[in-house]
Amino acid sequence: MSLGLKGPLFCDVCGRKYFHVSSLALHKKVHEGLTTCVICGKVSSKVANLRRHLENSHKLSQEEIRRLVPSAGLSAVPEGERCRYQCDLCGHVYRRRDSLTDHRLHHLGRTACHVCGAVYSTVRSLRRHLRDVHRLPADEVRRNTELDAPAGPAPL
Structure with a gap:
């Protein structure tokens, strides 16, 4: 999009x-x-x-x-x-x-990268960015973009 x-x-x-x-x-x-x-x-x-x-x-x-x-x-x-x-x-x-x-997820902060701050139009685009740019493993990408989790990075 x-x-x-x-x-x-x-x-x-x-x-x-x-x-x-x-x-x-x-x-x-x-x-x-x-x-x-x-x-x-x-x-x-x-x-x-x-x-x-x-x-x-x-x-x-x-x-x-x-x-x-x-x-x-x-x-x-x-x-x-x-x-x-x-x-x-x-x-x-x-x-x-x-x-x-x-x-609407954009307004909730759900499409902002917790690593570099880049903002994407969809969670799917953010997931692709986390995978391809920051080389995060799939489980970490999922953990940081789950819709029922609070906005922002997952707790360590």
């Missing part, structure tokens, strides 16, 4: 630096006014944050939020390839539920 790494990329409006095309696309929505609350004027950094704000601060229903903020304006995704699964923490969008599930 590609992370869309193209960086560094810069916002042509404010100059802010990004390393992923999708992150820059989400940021640009701020300049388009797509992350501004129509009720109180608060500007959110992401459409997902605006939705959360509308729900928590203004107690709007999901139906009301969808009317005010339709489909997150997913213009970064070509028409006909609209993504249906969006991460509520960072706004990344996916076509497949299992891709979103893999992505």
Whole structure:
């Protein structure tokens, strides 16, 4: 799975630096006014944050939020390839539920290498990295990437 790494990329409006095309696309929505609350004027950094704000601060229903903020304006995704699964923490969008599930592990710290700190998009990619780069034996790779274990290195 590609992370869309193209960086560094810069916002042509404010100059802010990004390393992923999708992150820059989400940021640009701020300049388009797509992350501004129509009720109180608060500007959110992401459409997902605006939705959360509308729900928590203004107690709007999901139906009301969808009317005010339709489909997150997913213009970064070509028409006909609209993504249906969006991460509520960072706004990344996916076509497949299992891709979103893999992505959420990233937020839990489950895809960061405990040896060098490199971060991967999936646990599978992290396991390959531990095996190929750090030459860890299979049992240690499993121990350090088990999903029911706490995030981070396994105790010695």
